[in-house]
Amino acid sequence: MADNEEEALPYTTIGTDEAKHMIENGTRVIDVRQPEEWKRGHIAEAELVPLAGIYSFAKGLSALNISKDEPVIFTCAMGQRSAMASEIALVSGFTKVYNLANGMNGWMNRRYPVER
Numbered sequence: 001m002a003d004n005e006e007e008a009l010p011y012t013t014i015g016t017d018e019a020k021h022m023i024e025n026g027t028r029v030i031d032v033r034q035p036e037e038w039k040r041g042h043i044a045e046a047e048l049v050p051l052a053g054i055y056s057f058a059k060g061l062s063a064l065n066i067s068k069d070e071p072v073i074f075t076c077a078m079g080q081r082s083a084m085a086s087e088i089a090l091v092s093g094f095t096k097v098y099n100l101a102n103g104m105n106g107w108m109n110r111r112y113p114v115e116r
Contacts, residue, residue, distance in 0.1 A: 010087070011086040011087065011090060011098065011099055012097070012098050012099070013079075013083075013098075013099045014073070014099070014101065015101055015102075015106075016100070016101070016102060016107055016109075016110050016112070017110070019075075019100045019107075020107075020112055022071070022073060022098070023043065023073065027071045027072070027098075028045075028064075028066060028070060028071070028072045029043055029045055029046045029047070029072075029073045029074075029075060029100075030046065030048075030049050030061070030064075030072060030073070030074050031043065031046040031047070031048050031076070031104075032050060032051040032057070032075070032076050032082055032085040033048075033050065033075075033076050033077060033081070034050050035048065035050065037077060037104075039116065040116065041104065041108065041114035041115070041116050042104070042115055043075065043104075043107065043112075043113075043115075044113060044114070044115045049061055051076070051081050051082075051084060051088075054088055057088055058092050061088070062092070066094075068092075068093045068094050068095060069094075069095050069096060070094075071096035071097075071098065072094060072097060072098065073098040073099075073100055074086050074097070074098065074100065075100040075103050075107070076104070077103045077104050078102060078105055079099060079100060079102050079103045082100055083099050086098070086099040
């Protein structure tokens with residue numbers, strides 16, 4: 001592979017509008033931010049699994065008992081931690097993994113509802 005070729009990402013990055021539509025249709029959403037960030041505002045349907053370390057995150061994800069073939073959206077503040085969480089989810093066996101581009105910043109910029 002040439003140095004200038006980007007590695008294809010094994011998860012799908014989605015925009016805010018697509019994420020909102022998927023969530024309204026029952027797709028699980030996992031917020032990987034820290035509890036202090038969560039308290040400042042989160043997607044109502046989201047479940048909090050902070051991305052502290054790979055092992056603890058994978059363990060927290062496993063504790064939710066989500067079917068490995070169920071679609072799951074990961075979000076953080078800007079989309080970088082959730083990209084890492086998406087990769088961990090894939091390694092953990094999840095097959096339909098989505099990363100919310102622009103994270104909660106994008107969600108709030110759209111003025112979509114948040115819970116505090």
